[in-house]
Amino acid sequence: MAMAQRRILCLWFPRLAAERVLRRRDDALPPPFAVVGERRGAQVLTSVSTEAEALGLGPGQGLRDATAICPHLVTAAEDLPGEAAFLTVLRRWAGKFSPWVAEEPPAGLTVDLTGCAHLFGGEEKLLGVVEADCAALGLTVRAAVADTPGAAWALARHSGRAAPALRSGDAIEQEAHATRSRATKRRRLAPPTGGPLGVIAAPGHMRQALAPLPVAALRLPDGAAESLARLGLRHVGDLLDLPRAALARRFGTAVLRRLDQALGFEPEPVSPARAPLHFAVRLTLPDPIGLREDVEAGLDRLLPPLCDRLKEKERGARRVRLQAFRTDGQVPTIEIGLAQPADTPDRIRPLLALKLETIDAGFGIDMLRLSAIETEPMVTTPHRGPSSAARQADALADLVGRLGARLGTEAVTRLHPAESHVPAKSALILAAAWSEPAGPWPEPHAPRPLVLFPPEPAEAEGSPPSRIRWRRRERRIIRADGPERILPEWWLDDPQWRNGPRDYWVVELDGGERIWLFQALGGLLSGGWWVEGEMA
Missing domain, CATH: 2.20.25 (N-terminal domain of TfIIb)
Known part of the structure; x- marks a missing residue:
């Protein structure tokens, strides 16, 4: 049985940071909007909305120049962790098309569609689903399908874009006639077909698909594309017929490697992100509750199945969150941290009980959700009965957990010996919840102050x-x-x-x-x- 032709889908969200913020606004006519970040000590635009781009604004532009062009520009500070988390959400959404989805930070996804496109009626209809979903999410997307990740990446970001202009005298077309006559005559290959839903490169025709694109589409190192452009090599097609040895000698092996990856001569796998471990249970109530005793009863029903899931994966909870979904839409939340990983209800319940009084039931709670948001592997030891040292360690961990629930996890500290003979540096102050008790302390050479x-x-x-x-x-x-x-x-x-x-x-x-x-x-x-x- 013949192996299916490999097909890669690349999704690029050119306005991801700006549209992530605009999705939370309900403006009928959204104003020109931009996300501002710091680059080399200067405030610049990192992402702009469609309205701002129509006024001539773009990423990399200084904030002062942008406000001079558009005085009514609305801005927001760059949030890199939030943007990364939003890209992870989009990766989970893209899992509907294939189980092999990889993130391409800061604003791209790579999907291995091999053997999956027919489930949606073909590649064109699949791109139609992508466009409809992204339109519903309020996101701008550029999509491309090709045989290799490099070709799909290039088509999604550079298809239909002209190569950058050169300064006078830089292009090879401006050299003397004798020099031009010795230059190799290069073929111009036809671009791939595509419509408003994205670009689809025909299987086995990567040369034709890549030829009209600028050399920057090959994901070259900084400065390599500019060096090629100075010699008049502005398109990928200009590189296809050049001698490989001379190209490697002049620009290094990185250019050849990226070219081979895009053409499929060098393999480039799609490495999907591993699904995170998820430990959460919920309890939907037939009637709203409001008494503390009812919340405790619900907690007693949620803890055993949560601990069973933790034991199944040999994990222990280090931070647990309880959410109470009220009938008015509010979600009061409490969190507790544990000094040691725990997978039994009797170690977790007392800490949650200390904070139950902070939950305001309002007009009633109709659902409870309990989740272990931070876990660690549990160290398994042969069972020899409860020793005195083990009981003392568990009691100390429970004490640290109770103090942390009241004062804050980072407020409970312990001292550890440090490698320094200076008295003031002889101990380190560490958070008790995230450190082990110190062993025997080194004996000082002379008495030390209390x-x-x-x-x-x-x-x-x-x-x-x-x-x-x-x-x-x-x-x-x-x-x-x-x-x-x-x-x-x-x-x-x-x-x-x-x-x-x-x-x-x-x-x-x-x-x-x-x-x-x-x-x-x-x-x-x-x-x-x-x-x-x-x-x-």
């Missing part, structure tokens, strides 16, 4: 001193232990250590306090006496 604070200046004389003036009080030193010399980290330029090495003393004051005192021995800055902590 409370450590930024160095405070003091006045003292002698080594060790007998009296000290600190915090505007004159104090008498009863006892001094030391010194312990600590050198700065010479490989780092720490402003706090520019006064050179330090001699640390543990001194006891006449009032019974024990402080951590050091003398800076001088470096780039002057020395002196400083207090950095209080001992136990």
Whole structure:
């Protein structure tokens, strides 16, 4: 049985960023609109609407020039994460045409249509479905079907567009007659057929489809298309009959590689994005509910099936979201984070119960939705019975989760040892929910203060001193232990250590306090006496 001819569909959304914002507006006559981003320190237009483009505005144009042309231009700030998420939504929509859909950021999709177009009545009717769906979504789309991803990409973005104009004297047609007479005569091949629904290149005719396109359609590296254009090689057809060795010698192998990919001589697979793991359950209620006890009962029905799905995939929830869909369209939402991945209801329910009071039922809740929005693999260990260490670890994780539900996950922290001999850098502050308890701490060479604070200046004389003036009080030193010399980290330029090495003393004051005192021995800055902590 013969293998089906490979066919690739490329979808390009030239106004994706602007139309993504305009879809949320309900203007009867939308104003000229543009998305503004920062490029090399300047504010430029990154995407424009159809109305703005009709006034002469376009991507890459400076914002100041654009507002001078169109004073009533409406703008919005660029949102790259939002645009990427919207492209992912479009990828899921394009899955109706083929299971093999790949994203081409920032505004394109590549679909492997091999063996799928006949399900829609052929490629032309499939493009009709694409156009109808995109029109319903309020999106502008340019579509092309070809044998290779490179050819489909080129046709979708450059079909019907003229090659860029050259400066006088740059084109090969403007050279001397003797030079032109030795130039190779190049054939002009016919463009592919296509209609308003998109461009369809006939199978096996990629040379004819690509020949009239500008060389930029080959996805060349920066500067390569301009270098080719300076020699008069402005169209892909100009490259087809050139000697390959000379072309590679002059412009490198990247040009030949892109040309071979577009013609199908070098394979270029379509790598679809892997479907994300999805863990969510919902409960539709016959009558609206409003009591906390009813919400808790619904939660008790949702948690077991959610945990069963997590266990099936050997995953544990790290962040769980509960949504309450009200009859008036509002959706109160609560989220909780867990210190350890969990796949049992008894570990998740107490944390959700702490926040149930924040849900306003309004005129009633008719649906509950519970989802694990962040998950991690569960580490499976042989069952040997509940050990004391395991119970303590679970209890600590539950405590961190409860505190995080009240104070915020990032507000609960723990200390971890750091690789530094400087006392102020001997510990790292990490979020307790996203870190493991530290193992045995390294033993210090000398006693360390219970409370450590930024160095405070003091006045003292002698080594060790007998009296000290600190915090505007004159104090008498009863006892001094030391010194312990600590050198700065010479490989780092720490402003706090520019006064050179330090001699640390543990001194006891006449009032019974024990402080951590050091003398800076001088470096780039002057020395002196400083207090950095209080001992136990």
